Every structure is written in C-alpha cells, then in structure tokens.
Amino acid sequence: MAQFGSQEWVELLKTTVNKDKELPRAGKGFDATIHFVATGAKGGDIHFWTHMKDGAVLEAVSGEDRKCDFTLTGDYALWKEVVAGKQDPLQAIMTKKLLFEGNMQTVMKYIKAVNLVMESVKKVSTSWQ
Template identity: 30%
Template sequence: MHKFLSEDWIKAYKEEWNKNQKLKEELKDFSASIKYYIEGKEGDAVHLIVKNGEAVEAGKADSMDYDFELWASLDNWKRLATGDMGPKAALLTKRLKFKGSMITAMKYMSAFEESLKMMGNIPTDWDIK
C-alpha cells in the first residue's frame, strides 16, 4: 500500500504508466512535466516526467515550472481513481483543477482519461493526515 500521492505512490504510478502500451502509443508524440497534488497541500506535490509517451521520472515535485498541474480534494481524487467520477466530468465541474495547455489536453483527452483511470490500479492508502 502506498499513501496517495506520496513519492512511493508516484513511482508505482510511473511503473503502471509504462506497462500501459495503449497509453504509451497514444502519447508517442507527447512530452511534458506533470505535477499532481491534493488541494491545499501543494507543498507535498509529486511529479511525473513523460518523454514521447514514456514516464521517465517520478518523485517529489520541486519549484520548476511544470507543463501541467492537476489538483483536487482527496475525496475527488479518490472518486476519480475508483471510477465514481469520470475525468471529463471532473474537469468540466472543476472538481479536478487543471493548469496547462487546454489545447494539448483536448488533443490527448483519451490518453488523459486513461492515465487518471489507471490511478485505481495502484494499491492506495487513502488515509492521509
């Protein structure tokens, strides 16, 4: 079990990402740095660096400027990971906050949705203090 959005969790997520051939194929022309965090806990953010569809680095976020930032309440992250809420609906209702190129996000919406659904594959401890 990994504490949600901990350094261990994002490293497990990176492994899960790289096992997903469909995702990597859809993102073969996509490279970006992505920061994830729980609303109000930006200081505990983690990041994933993607190059040509492959996750090449995962760990604690630093002060660099990220191409994309995603944040939500713990409850909404859990609803996304368990499939109780779809990624598009989460974005449209602002339950999942997003910073970055919306044009790029729309271009890769199918892969974006896949990457968020994949979060449910990580053995997660949601008990965050």
C-alpha cells in the same frame, strides 16, 4: 499498498502507467510535466509530478519542486474518488471541481493517452489518510 502521493505511490504509478501497451502510440509526441495537487489532506497539501514523453512516464516525484506544463488541483476527497474510478477527471475539470492549469488543446489532442493514464491510476494499490 502505498500512501497516495508518497514517493512509493508515485513510483508504483510510474511502473503501472509504463506497463500499458497502447500508451506509447496514444502519447506519441506528448512531452510535458504534470503537477498534481491534493488540498485539504490531514498532513497538509499533497504534491507530486510526473514527466511524460511519448506515452511513458520518465520521472515521478513526490513533492512540488519543479516547474510544470500542467497542474491539476483538487480536494483530497475528490482525488480519492478519481483514483477509485468514481469520478471522471475530465468531467471534474469541466465542472471546476478539479482545477486545471495549462493548454487544454494539448490535452484534448492526447485525450486517448489521458484516459489510458487514468485507467492505470485506478490500478495502483492505494492507501489513504
């Protein structure tokens, strides 16, 4: 079990996502970096990013040291619900609980891949502050 947003956790996320057999087909043509931000955590905001290409996570890094194509920002408690499968991330975006920056048309084009990634996130053994 790894702490949400830690380097260990993002490496587990990368491994879990890359095990998905459907994702290479669903994510074919997608090449982007995604920055995730959890605000209001006890030790300060949590940042991590992933670089995905053709349905695979190529890099996963804890920290905010990269210009990204997309950014998802939400309260720490909301991320806990998303990871637990209690909050649909797309619904959270539509209701502005989860703030999205980037090209929504691209996300919608690859919606199956997005859903598969979110299913993988739920499989990562996660500890919380």
